[in-house]
Amino acid sequence: MNLRRLGSIVLKELRQLRRDRLTFAMIIGIPTLQLVLFGYAINMDVRHLDAAVLDQANSARSREVIAELGASQVLNLRYQLSSPEELNTLLRQGKISAALVVPSDFETRLERNERSVLQIVVDGSDQVVQASARQLAGFPLPGSDRNRSGRIEVLNLYNPQRLAPVNTVPGLIGVILTMTMVLFTATALVREREHGNLEMLIATPVSPWELTLGKLLPFAAIGLVQVSVVLLLGKLLFAVPLRGSLSELYLASLVFICASLALGVFISTLARSQFQAMQMAFFTFLPQILLSGFMFPFAGMPKAAQWLAELLPLTHFLRLVRGIMLRGAGLAELWPALAALLLFTLLMLGVAVTRVHKRLD
Amino acid sequence: MNSAETVIQARGLSKRFGDLTAVDSLNLTVRRAEVFGFLGPNGCGKSTTIRMLCGLLLPSAGSIEVLGYQIPRDAEALKRRIGYMTQKFSLYDDLSVGENLEFLAAVQGLDRQQARQRIAELLERYWLADRRRQLAGTLSGGQKQRLALAGAVLHKPDLLLLDEPTSAVDPQSRREFWDSLFELADSGTTLLVSTHYMDEAERCTRLGILDQGRLVADGSPSELMVALPGSPLLVECAQPRQAQQALQGTPGVLALTQIGNSLRVLAAPVQANDAAAVELIQQRLRNAGIQAQVATTTANLEDVFVSATQRPPHSSGEHP
Numbered sequence: 001m002n003l004r005r006l007g008s009i010v011l012k013e014l015r016q017l018r019r020d021r022l023t024f025a026m027i028i029g030i031p032t033l034q035l036v037l038f039g040y041a042i043n044m045d046v047r048h049l050d051a052a053v054l055d056q057a058n059s060a061r062s063r064e065v066i067a068e069l070g071a072s073q074v075l076n077l078r079y080q081l082s083s084p085e086e087l088n089t090l091l092r093q094g095k096i097s098a099a100l101v102v103p104s105d106f107e108t109r110l111e112r113n114e115r116s117v118l119q120i121v122v123d124g125s126d127q128v129v130q131a132s133a134r135q136l137a138g139f140p141l142p143g144s145d146r147n148r149s150g151r152i153e154v155l156n157l158y159n160p161q162r163l164a165p166v167n168t169v170p171g172l173i174g175v176i177l178t179m180t181m182v183l184f185t186a187t188a189l190v191r192e193r194e195h196g197n198l199e200m201l202i203a204t205p206v207s208p209w210e211l212t213l214g215k216l217l218p219f220a221a222i223g224l225v226q227v228s229v230v231l232l233l234g235k236l237l238f239a240v241p242l243r244g245s246l247s248e249l250y251l252a253s254l255v256f257i258c259a260s261l262a263l264g265v266f267i268s269t270l271a272r273s274q275f276q277a278m279q280m281a282f283f284t285f286l287p288q289i290l291l292s293g294f295m296f297p298f299a300g301m302p303k304a305a306q307w308l309a310e311l312l313p314l315t316h317f318l319r320l321v322r323g324i325m326l327r328g329a330g331l332a333e334l335w336p337a338l339a340a341l342l343l344f345t346l347l348m349l350g351v352a353v354t355r356v357h358k359r360l361d
Numbered sequence: 362m363n364s365a366e367t368v369i370q371a372r373g374l375s376k377r378f379g380d381l382t383a384v385d386s387l388n389l390t391v392r393r394a395e396v397f398g399f400l401g402p403n404g405c406g407k408s409t410t411i412r413m414l415c416g417l418l419l420p421s422a423g424s425i426e427v428l429g430y431q432i433p434r435d436a437e438a439l440k441r442r443i444g445y446m447t448q449k450f451s452l453y454d455d456l457s458v459g460e461n462l463e464f465l466a467a468v469q470g471l472d473r474q475q476a477r478q479r480i481a482e483l484l485e486r487y488w489l490a491d492r493r494r495q496l497a498g499t500l501s502g503g504q505k506q507r508l509a510l511a512g513a514v515l516h517k518p519d520l521l522l523l524d525e526p527t528s529a530v531d532p533q534s535r536r537e538f539w540d541s542l543f544e545l546a547d548s549g550t551t552l553l554v555s556t557h558y559m560d561e562a563e564r565c566t567r568l569g570i571l572d573q574g575r576l577v578a579d580g581s582p583s584e585l586m587v588a589l590p591g592s593p594l595l596v597e598c599a600q601p602r603q604a605q606q607a608l609q610g611t612p613g614v615l616a617l618t619q620i621g622n623s624l625r626v627l628a629a630p631v632q633a634n635d636a637a638a639v640e641l642i643q644q645r646l647r648n649a650g651i652q653a654q655v656a657t658t659t660a661n662l663e664d665v666f667v668s669a670t671q672r673p674p675h676s677s678g679e680h681p
Binding site for chain 1: 412415416417418419433436437440441443445447449450451452453454455456460463464465467468469470472496512
């Protein structure tokens, strides 16, 4: 391996990248767009949800509570109902997203300080609605201990299992890196072949390792820039905490970036055209996003799906990033995930390099 | 000729792609500082042969020795000493002229100091100094060829292989480009150039005519013209078009070309005697009722090509 030759390939890639405005825009554009879209979709502070009231107590106190909840502006109490059947119908038809149910023994429950005094029934198929309804659960009730909250019970219809927004932003780092890193390098070698540059290059003393690493290194730096963008926006927009060490987070990200780039280069050695490389890249996105634990809890998946997920780099990175950011864990505790990523990287890179032939047949 | 001067030696070289035999038992010897021309129509195996010679394709059969290296075994060592110019422009369109050369210089192992000097020298020699900052993709065809040539000779290779280097270039630029090639040959570089242009082939010091993967003629252009087995004849008459129609497709006539008011006929060898050929053509024209003067004329490379391949040369090519 000749360092000057390696450096010249890195420099060449950076120069080409600077002139490729679309790719350049993707480096900052994709993380920003995804974070804002995903982040707000989950965390958005919704107001004026269409809602109905089923007041079975119909007492002075129940009317007082209903008026106060209405004044919070989260719910727009449009319907006064008289039966639970009406409530179900309206929810099913999508005319309302939530309903306030005051039980007939409301007064008694309030006196006895019971855990559940009144219910908010929520259309759980909509995550935005769920999140807003949970805010209402902390609403203080009159005539009782103001410090005690949680006496409004939130009943999630259709989707009892909730996605926490803090859980999503760290995962998003992984998803964003998966999409951009694999795409950047998947087309790297195919593009040179399609443009005829490769025939010229393989007639020179350049080695397969120099060629592969030279294409990979510039994007490793770009991946770290993306991590910074997501972290910064996550902190500013959604107050996502970082409980562990920042340097360990960057180290874990760097290893994951290399794993994704190596996967991309491997795809690049398989594909016959840039279009085919794109298709293959997308083919690797779906299982990563669906099985890694980003969309659905890992523990809830069937055993076979879990085994498959262990082969995917994003699964391991999610363990690392959630551990470091949310639980304040250190790499010393998370080493199996880091080792798995390193192994994946070396394997992919090794296979890719042996597939870079300096011949046309 | 001293055998130490042999730069390329190929014996029984063949390449098959499935059922297609692209190169068929080719024997080739190229000596130092020669400008060896590969002449042949598209698809005759020129590119495949060149690619095998620089180790980019594995031969199906035969042996190759280039600059003393056994190919394909020592292909990597050879790559340090050759320059290869592909048929299609293969430098980076989205890098500037200077950036392309800097990249190639580093890839070829020149250190920074050497690279700076050599690039300045080549930009000057190939009239690209004022284009240094221009993106390669925006250069004209002739400028692109000069840039590609500069890139191929940065490391002062002993052997330069050029695959149809002038196929997308205007005639003026082609002449300038060939002047540059002779400059390289004068400094001791051996050149192997493929082409389908007759005027370019005529400038080579030695010529190999390739037809359907086989080498059908090999020698200097003048040797090949002297040794031409057929008889080139000039027919002068009032109606050259009618004469052409009368001779079209008759046995013994290899090629017909109307040049101004006369008709050039390449007759197949008749008893190795030009006079017999003249007599034969005159007889044919008389039978068709056409009065004409028939005389022998000097052979040109097109005649050599036609009689070697038994068919007309590449139709879109320019002829001298």
